[in-house]
Amino acid sequence: MTRTVVAEAYGGPEVLALQDIELPALSEGQVFVDVRAAGANPIDYKLYGGEMGRDPASLPMPIGMEVAGVVAEITPGAAGYTGGLTVGDEVIVTNISGGYSDRVVAAAADVGHKPESLTFEQAAGLLLVGGTAWHLLTNTAVGTGDTVLIHGASGGVGLMAVQLAVARGAKVIATASPARHAQLRGYGAEPVAYGAGLADRIRAIGPVDAALDLVGTDEALDTSVELVADRARIATIAGFAKAPELGIAVLTGADGGQAIRDASRVELVKLAAAGKLDVTVDRVFPLTEAAETHRYLQTGHARGKVVLVP
Numbered sequence: 001m002t003r004t005v006v007a008e009a010y011g012g013p014e015v016l017a018l019q020d021i022e023l024p025a026l027s028e029g030q031v032f033v034d035v036r037a038a039g040a041n042p043i044d045y046k047l048y049g050g051e052m053g054r055d056p057a058s059l060p061m062p063i064g065m066e067v068a069g070v071v072a073e074i075t076p077g078a079a080g081y082t083g084g085l086t087v088g089d090e091v092i093v094t095n096i097s098g099g100y101s102d103r104v105v106a107a108a109a110d111v112g113h114k115p116e117s118l119t120f121e122q123a124a125g126l127l128l129v130g131g132t133a134w135h136l137l138t139n140t141a142v143g144t145g146d147t148v149l150i151h152g153a154s155g156g157v158g159l160m161a162v163q164l165a166v167a168r169g170a171k172v173i174a175t176a177s178p179a180r181h182a183q184l185r186g187y188g189a190e191p192v193a194y195g196a197g198l199a200d201r202i203r204a205i206g207p208v209d210a211a212l213d214l215v216g217t218d219e220a221l222d223t224s225v226e227l228v229a230d231r232a233r234i235a236t237i238a239g240f241a242k243a244p245e246l247g248i249a250v251l252t253g254a255d256g257g258q259a260i261r262d263a264s265r266v267e268l269v270k271l272a273a274a275g276k277l278d279v280t281v282d283r284v285f286p287l288t289e290a291a292e293t294h295r296y297l298q299t300g301h302a303r304g305k306v307v308l309v310p
């Protein structure tokens, strides 16, 4: 038996419930991982909120796509993305459903070793946002000598995108609320406040070669189009409605991007282990408070990763 958080219906956080479920026996190539921390991401509430469609057959819907924990059981020969796995290994697991649990089942290929220097809470918040940021930077070919504008730079994906862009040798202009500017400056970005007059504030800093929209507002999309000459160098992960009419790529895992995100895991873990990629954990909630966790995320102003612990 394991406790797991599910959405019992489509709706707001009030539809979440903690249930006891029986996990099936492992199939070949699978691993049981005892969860120490589960990463919370906006996609978790968007799915049962119906933003990605509604299918009654998906209910009750397991919640949570990434965890960090300890390998509890393994099928013979199963290897993860960082190599062979053994019971007792501390690991980071991606691409799962039902991460808000005491124990999860995962394909071994989605299980990799957690560096000792990362806490379980940090490890649970590294790869979904890190892989997304990697995909954005790859798609827009951000590299040495570029100036990249990042909208929503203080969020989970944003903090990763800023650090990875700076590591690629780019100059970063980062939009965020003023309270977050010191942290962004610490990562080497030039912060600017979003809101009226944004394009002028950015122009005053200098020309922009590429833009990443992690917010999806008209302001972020319109400013990007205004300041970046080449639309192929603008990408969004949130502006699903408007981006297509502007000729801007909307990136998801489903567009072939999952392969890029999965391939980035080893490098992201290495960078984090070497202290070259910070994971800022904002708040840690108990598994029993999944609804509260999502209400907090839905404010849109979390100050880093939000994590649940069993």
Ligand SMILES: NC(=O)c1ccc[n+]([C@@H]2O[C@H](COP(=O)([O-])OP(=O)(O)OC[C@H]3O[C@@H](n4cnc5c(N)ncnc54)[C@H](OP(=O)(O)O)[C@@H]3O)[C@@H](O)[C@H]2O)c1
Binding pocket: 041, 042, 043, 046, 128, 129, 132, 151, 152, 153, 154, 155, 156, 157, 158, 175, 176, 177, 178, 180, 194, 214, 215, 217, 236, 237, 238, 251, 252, 253, 297, 300, 301, 302, 304
């Ligand atoms: N398509 C994909 O594959 C994919 C993957 C991952 C995430 N996403 C989506 O990307 C978005 C960001 O995810 P996340 O995990 O980074 O979320 P998050 O951690 O909740 O971050 C939200 C950030 O948005 C900023 N923000 C709020 N209003 C803003 C505005 N008007 N202009 C600029 N910034 C604003 C906030 O900054 P301040 O607090 O400084 O105001 C906050 O730092 C979500 O919509 C998520 O669903 C998509």
